Amino acid sequence: MNSGKDGDEARSGESTPEEEAHWPAPTAAAPIDVRVALPGSKSLTGRELILAALADGPGTLHAPLHSRDSALMVDALRDLGTGITEVSTDHVFGADLRIEPAAELTGSTSIGCGLAGTVMRFVPPVAALALGPVAFDGDLYARKRPMRPLLDALRALGADIADEGRGALPFTVHGTGSLRGGRVELDASLSSQFVSALLLAAPRFDEGVHIVHTGSRLPSVPHIEMTLAALRARGVTADSPAPGEWRVAPGPIRALDSVIEPDLSNAAPFLAAALGAGGSVTVPGWPAETTQVGDQLRTLLPEFGARIVTHADGSVTATGDGPIRGVSLHIPEAGELAPTLIGLAALAGHGSDGSDGVVSEITGIGHIRHHETDRIAALVAEIRGLGGDAEELPDGIRINPAPLHGGVWHSYADHRMATTGALIGLVIPGVDVEDIASTGKTLPQFPELWRRMLGLQSERTAAPAFGGFIESSGSEPSDPLAFVLPPSSDTRFWA
Ligand SMILES: O=C(O)C1=C[C@@H](OP(=O)(O)O)[C@@H](O)[C@H](O)C1
Numbered sequence: 001m002n003s004g005k006d007g008d009e010a011r012s013g014e015s016t017p018e019e020e021a022h023w024p025a026p027t028a029a030a031p032i033d034v035r036v037a038l039p040g041s042k043s044l045t046g047r048e049l050i051l052a053a054l055a056d057g058p059g060t061l062h063a064p065l066h067s068r069d070s071a072l073m074v075d076a077l078r079d080l081g082t083g084i085t086e087v088s089t090d091h092v093f094g095a096d097l098r099i100e101p102a103a104e105l106t107g108s109t110s111i112g113c114g115l116a117g118t119v120m121r122f123v124p125p126v127a128a129l130a131l132g133p134v135a136f137d138g139d140l141y142a143r144k145r146p147m148r149p150l151l152d153a154l155r156a157l158g159a160d161i162a163d164e165g166r167g168a169l170p171f172t173v174h175g176t177g178s179l180r181g182g183r184v185e186l187d188a189s190l191s192s193q194f195v196s197a198l199l200l201a202a203p204r205f206d207e208g209v210h211i212v213h214t215g216s217r218l219p220s221v222p223h224i225e226m227t228l229a230a231l232r233a234r235g236v237t238a239d240s241p242a243p244g245e246w247r248v249a250p251g252p253i254r255a256l257d258s259v260i261e262p263d264l265s266n267a268a269p270f271l272a273a274a275l276g277a278g279g280s281v282t283v284p285g286w287p288a289e290t291t292q293v294g295d296q297l298r299t300l301l302p303e304f305g306a307r308i309v310t311h312a313d314g315s316v317t318a319t320g321d322g323p324i325r326g327v328s329l330h331i332p333e334a335g336e337l338a339p340t341l342i343g344l345a346a347l348a349g350h351g352s353d354g355s356d357g358v359v360s361e362i363t364g365i366g367h368i369r370h371h372e373t374d375r376i377a378a379l380v381a382e383i384r385g386l387g388g389d390a391e392e393l394p395d396g397i398r399i400n401p402a403p404l405h406g407g408v409w410h411s412y413a414d415h416r417m418a419t420t421g422a423l424i425g426l427v428i429p430g431v432d433v434e435d436i437a438s439t440g441k442t443l444p445q446f447p448e449l450w451r452r453m454l455g456l457q458s459e460r461t462a463a464p465a466f467g468g469f470i471e472s473s474g475s476e477p478s479d480p481l482a483f484v485l486p487p488s489s490d491t492r493f494w495a
């Protein structure tokens with residue numbers, strides 16, 4: 001795995017110079033009918049890596065994500081003494097991972113967080129269990145992402161952390177090999193990851209943890225439920241005794257072999273493409289039950305006019321055969337999906353598709369100002385840059401119908417900004433996405449998958465680091481199955 005640990009520039013380790021600059025987003029020439037298989041969930045891969053590193057024996061992750069964020073997590077846990085090796089398999093998105101927990105976690109190291117919220121939040125509590133100082137830093141913008149509530153909570157639980165009052169990266173956790181734990185108050189209104197971070201390491205705290213959220217709002221609740229479910233799957237006693245409170249009992253974390261579900265949040269731009277291009281997009285391997293917030297796409301996309309069918313074989317199809325409708329959505333739990341939904345809302349208002357010109361408002365997402373960039377400010381600026389009419393709300397965005405035109409769409413090093421630019425470019429000719437390589441954070445295959453989705457030839461002569469993920473059954477642009485996985489990989493990969 002190439003994490004690009006030491007550089008702001010190196011994001012996916014496989015981008016061409018052209019992608020680093022401006023990527024001409026392909027415009028859909030005709031309705032599409034394609035099947036797009038997606039790699040593993042960032043959030044599940046991160047949690048399973050942490051829990052496997054703290055477990056009572058070795059375990060294997062099947063079908064994990066291989067991307068910049070997951071590589072940074074692997075590097076961080078290796079730096080703390082965990083053995084992580086790639087185990088070759090024949091499925092399409094890269095190797096399984098074999099994890100051998102360290103007998104004792106070791107400090108005296110430094111950890112690069114890139115721009116990964118999961119690394120900068122989930123690893124410090126683990127570092128507190130290591131022996132010796134562990135220095136954390138990340139990309140320049142990562143230093144702006146909030147950390148103070150988590151660092152203060154860790155201190156209250158017994159950790160020694162030096163951050164020179166910054167409440168942000170860089171900081172050093174002086175691990176002593178153990179942490180007392182216990183009851184702690186924490187304001188998680190800026191990020192649910194503060195809660196998940198403490199819960200994940202808490203079985204190894206002397207007293208476990210009892211977190212009491214003190215803020216007036218709580219974003220991304222499904223991600224906290226995902227954390228509790230991952231802990232319980234490993235035999236840990238973990239619950240929520242009251243709204244805004246969570247408890248984890250001290251005890252062993254059971255080693256196990258886990259299968260990572262495909263990333264349903266990364267399904268968002270692809271399913272949304274059915275609305276942009278017209279036609280159908282099918283994502284295979286959709287779990288029948290999941291804690292991933294991306295599952296909500298099945299109810300959110302119909303708000304924009306999509307038809308969704310969940311098939312018995314575990315695939316989900318989105319079909320778009322009419323104008324994109326304006327929406328009024330309040331989605332505090334689904335901020336991760338907001339950039340794609342906002343992109344659709346901008347298209348609903350662009351005025352040349354026969355849409356009814358309804359104003360869209362998407363609210364409850366103030367916390368996405370603290371994601372990879374201030375996503376509300378960035379989306380407003382970029383939609384306006386293409387001639388659209390968008391304005392910031394205190395906790396969201398309003399989009400008034402307006403025709404869009406081509407131009408440069410800036411990514412702000414944010415993978416979901418980049419994919420949103422690609423989505424708009426499906427409909428609006430002449431959109432150039434700056435830094436499409438930022439998609440390497442969670443989906444290095446994005447440019448390739450997107451072009452293949454449209455029946456376009458690959459930009460590469462050979463897919464380098466993540467090759468073999470598509471089995472083209474013809475690659476004629478008109479072939480509706482130009483983009484499928486072979487059935488054998490399908491069953492193996494999504495089992
Ligand atoms: O725990 C996780 O894996 C995540 C939690 C959410 O963070 P916030 O609560 O900061 O929104 C989500 O947006 C992020 O992409 C992943």
Ligand SMILES: C=C(OP(=O)(O)O)C(=O)O
Binds near residue numbers: 371
């Ligand atoms: C907010 C996101 O990432 P992170 O895990 O870095 O917070 C995201 O992927 O949309």
